[in-house]
């Protein structure tokens with residue numbers, strides 16, 4: 317098996333303490349030569365400058381390609397066009413294009429703003445900049461929690477690809493079969509873009525439950541029970557997470573996943589331990 321490609325997702329630091337720690341996190345992550353970094357973007361246009369500033373500091377510090385996430389919910393075409401111009405001027409070549417999470421007040425209504433869904437954002441980027449940007453979109457092997465049903469959600473995914481997405485990054489999941497099922501559906505639909513699994517390292521019991529609940533990912537019962545049992549022994553819990561995720565990632569890569577995108581939550585150690593353990597596993 318070829319050395320797998322890794323990318324690392326960061327978010328703009330929200331406190332002076334986390335801002336002070338970030339350069340060291342970036343440096344450690346950069347040392348394993350990821351294909352690129354990505355930087356998240358608050359929904360409804362919040363923290364645009366945080367994304368931009370973090371992106372610039374990653375590029376300055378590492379020289380590694382860095383992609384901003386760009387959300388359209390609650391925004392205007394003019395605002396999105398201005399952000400795209402600014403990113404292009406800064407040398408950005410790849411964008412992760414998303415609708416963004418709806419504000420709680422709009423959960424049951426259609427998305428506010430001028431572009432309502434990510435496929436409209438992808439079309440807008442293509443209209444404005446042709447093929448200049450490589451565009452990644454989100455994919456949901458277990459269905460987006462607000463979708464009417466799996467078929468409607470998959471049709472939406474196809475619309476994003478038709479609009480011009482070059483690649484997709486999945487929501488986190490802990491069950492490899494949902495990824496293989498999604499890739500099979502893509503194959504039957506003639507979708508050939510790379511679908512890269514999004515990997516969330518396990519760092520705690522409560523936060524793993526929360527992440528899964530928020531994004532509608534299944535946490536297998538046996539894993540939940542083991543994490544619950546280990547919740548007061550952080551080292552043992554993290555070790556358990558490494559073993560489980562190494563097995564998951566190894567299975568994904570051996571069965572055709574084109575790479576892995578790590579949700580680092582601005583910590584270097586959990587993702588790096590996984591990369592290291594995985595490098596050993598795939599070379600064995």
Ligand SMILES: Cc1cc2nc3c(=O)[nH]c(=O)nc-3n(C[C@H](O)[C@H](O)[C@H](O)COP(=O)(O)OP(=O)(O)OC[C@H]3O[C@@H](n4cnc5c(N)ncnc54)[C@H](O)[C@@H]3O)c2cc1C
Nearest residue numbers: 356357359385414415416417433434454460462463469472
């Ligand atoms: C890799 C990754 C990175 C992320 N980064 C960020 C980030 O930086 N900032 C952030 O705020 N959030 C981020 N998110 C979360 C994401 O914004 C949310 O999951 C959001 O709720 C959906 O975004 P989307 O781009 O997938 O939306 P869309 O693809 O637009 O889909 C949203 C929902 O609308 C439905 N839908 C789509 N089109 C239609 C239509 N025409 N009619 C009816 N229903 C439709 C879909 O089935 C789905 O349920 C990320 C998610 C992933 C997987």
